[in-house]
Amino acid sequence: MDCNAYANQLAEFSWEIRNESLEIFERLPEGFMNWRLNNNAMSFAHIAKHLINVDELFLEMLQTGKKTYEWHLGSEEPHYEVENAEFEEIKQRLKTLQKERHAIIQAMDENTLNEKVTGELGEQSNIWSFIMQKLLEHEIYHRGQLSAYLKILQGEGELS
Template sequence: MDTKECIERLAEFSSEIRKITLKRLEEVPEGFINWRLNNTAMSFAHLVKHIIDVDELFFSLSTTNKRTFKWEMGSEEPHLDVDETIYKSLIKTLKSNGEKRNVIISEFNATTINHLVRNEKEEEMTFWWFIMRKVLEHETYHRGQIAAYLKVLKGESSQL
């Protein structure tokens, strides 16, 4: 498989991850967008905003000459409390960001996918690694949180 084909598959993988995240968020019961599992957990709305923030970081790194980033944990952010209108806007942004992310990833080539970025600790990684770890794995992790929260709200028990 050549590099271009690998990049296309990465873009498709990115789109599938976002599609499933949006599907899970459609399951959030009415009136529960600001619900949190506990006082330190992020709400559904906060998780959406947090994923959008990571998208914005990716867009900044991939469409500008900026190559340094600061990784901030969502639990360190102040709790986000939004109304239904803002939440719907966040969901719309999450959807459009997914489409934009797909386009940007598709436009990488063998050189650009290997450009280096570094975090505040001066740890370097390629864009490919940044996409895999900081964007896609990160979103998958939070989608797991969303799924677990939905099970709690629906009263489902896990089958061991």
């Protein structure tokens, strides 16, 4: 497979992953965006904001040419709570980033996918690995978390 076709498939995969995350946020019962499983877990809104932060980290790396990153994200973040209007803005930002991420990945060539990036501990990988692990696999992990939370809130019988 040529690199253009591969980049297009990767972009489409990225699109579908975000679509499924957005579907979960849309199915969330009204007023439950700040619900979390326990005091150490992130809420629906916090996970959505967290996904935004990761996308913005990725875009910043590519736009600035700075190929280093610090992964200060996740459970170490202070709990994040929002009102309904802000949650709607967050969902809209996820949709906007979905489009940006798709276009950028789709336009990547072999050289870009192979560019080296360095994490905060000096570990090296490439843009392809960052996309696969830090963007896509990471969002799939949180999508599973969101699905489990939604099942708890709605009960197994309603999610056929």
